[in-house]
Amino acid sequence: MATSFRLGLIQLAVGASKADNISRAVRSIKEAASGGAKIVALPECFNSPYGTSYFPEYAEKIPGESTNALAAAAKESKVFLVGGSIPEEDGGKFYNTCTVFNPAGEMVAKHRKIHLFDIDVPGKIRFQESEILSPGNSFTTFETSFCKIGIGICYDIRFAELAQIYAKMGCKLIIYPGAFNMTTGPAHWEILQRARALDNQLFVATVSPARDEKATYVAWGHSTVVDPWGSVVETTEHEEKILLVDIDLNKMEEVRTSIPLTVQRRKDMYDVKEV
Numbered sequence: 001m002a003t004s005f006r007l008g009l010i011q012l013a014v015g016a017s018k019a020d021n022i023s024r025a026v027r028s029i030k031e032a033a034s035g036g037a038k039i040v041a042l043p044e045c046f047n048s049p050y051g052t053s054y055f056p057e058y059a060e061k062i063p064g065e066s067t068n069a070l071a072a073a074a075k076e077s078k079v080f081l082v083g084g085s086i087p088e089e090d091g092g093k094f095y096n097t098c099t100v101f102n103p104a105g106e107m108v109a110k111h112r113k114i115h116l117f118d119i120d121v122p123g124k125i126r127f128q129e130s131e132i133l134s135p136g137n138s139f140t141t142f143e144t145s146f147c148k149i150g151i152g153i154c155y156d157i158r159f160a161e162l163a164q165i166y167a168k169m170g171c172k173l174i175i176y177p178g179a180f181n182m183t184t185g186p187a188h189w190e191i192l193q194r195a196r197a198l199d200n201q202l203f204v205a206t207v208s209p210a211r212d213e214k215a216t217y218v219a220w221g222h223s224t225v226v227d228p229w230g231s232v233v234e235t236t237e238h239e240e241k242i243l244l245v246d247i248d249l250n251k252m253e254e255v256r257t258s259i260p261l262t263v264q265r266r267k268d269m270y271d272v273k274e275v
């Protein structure tokens with residue numbers, strides 16, 4: 001199994017036209033692949049503006065228009081493709097869903113956002129995904145020719161337990177398509193990624209939409225890769241951009257050998273009763 005690869009993160013400018021969002025995503029996937037990316041990822045809500053009022057209008061069944069385009073793009077460019085997320089409709093319910101495709105264009109994973117983004121920061125931001133969306137109920141990992149990868153969507157990154165579970169399942173990289181905002185972005189976006197990476201001694205990547213100041217929800221941007229030492233390998237500002245980042249998985253073993261948390265855990269002590 002190869003231990004290094006190039007990861008392509010597509011910080012896509014997402015607008016009101018679904019067709020335009022899809023075609024620009026497909027173009028960017030090809031561009032990332034031409035730049036040598038073997039694993040490519042799109043942002044949360046890549047085909048729709050982010051907001052509960054948009055979800056029913058933009059929602060699709062899976063497979064559907066957006067995921068068929070992703071499957072074809074993965075196959076054409078021969079990449080593993082983490083398809084950001086789309087609003088999904090299934091059985092009259094809506095989900096925030098990430099689909100993953102292998103280089104043959106087959107869907108190999110589907111993650112429905114587990115932790116819904118319900119927050120109310122007085123005077124700053126109130127967002128209640130649960131007004132429209134239902135949560136997913138399963139963990140999502142997939143195998144590549146490089147390593148096992150775990151998927152979370154945006155708010156999922158705030159829950160340390162999910163990352164710990166993916167680490168236990170043998171993931172070396174967790175990819176979080178996400179769209180933090182102008183309040184929580186500067187405060188928490190980078191520190192959460194570094195915390196998840198450092199706690200679990202693995203790679204973490206996030207992919208945001210580009211910032212649109214006129215949108216009802218203004219995304220923070222700053223798609224990033226953090227290594228198992230907790231260092232930011234690569235990040236960007238808020239404009240549309242394709243980040244190409246070389247990942248050397250040997251770094252993980254190096255860090256785990258130097259600071260051997262995985263064998264030092266006191267699992268005999270951690271099962272405490274919650275009060």
Ligand SMILES: NC(=O)CC(=O)C(=O)O
Binds near residue numbers: 179180
């Ligand atoms: N948009 C999200 O799901 C999460 C977010 O913006 C935050 O946690 O802050």
